Amino acid sequence: MVRISQQRVKCIGCNACVEAAPYRWRMSRKDGKCTLIQAVEKRGMFNILVTDDEYDANVDAAMHCPVNCIKIEQV
Incomplete structure (x- = not known):
């Protein structure tokens, strides 16, 4: 399994994750x-x-995020 986390408040809407x-x-x-x-917010x-x-694909999204608000980890 893979956990995807996003700190949405930091997002600038660059669309890199959507493209990935x-x-x-x-x-x-x-x-x-x-x-x-x-996703569930907490x-x-x-x-x-x-x-x-x-x-x-989501590692690619995290790598291209200019504000580093996406984290990917295997669990």
């Missing part, structure tokens, strides 16, 4: 920030556990 993994990320029309699809952090097949 469009099935897991989308742009919000409300505030222009990226949203981690199906104390400002959005988290989701996904299968290993999403690892590579």
Whole structure:
């Protein structure tokens, strides 16, 4: 399993994560920030556990995030 975490308050809406993994990320029309699809928010952090097949695309999303608000870890 892979845990994806996002500190959404830091997001600047650059769209890099959406381009890397469009099935897991989308742009919000409300505030222009990226949203981690199906994530659960707890104390400002959005988290989701996904299968290993999403690892590579989301590592790419985290690497291209200019504000480093995305963390990926295998659990």
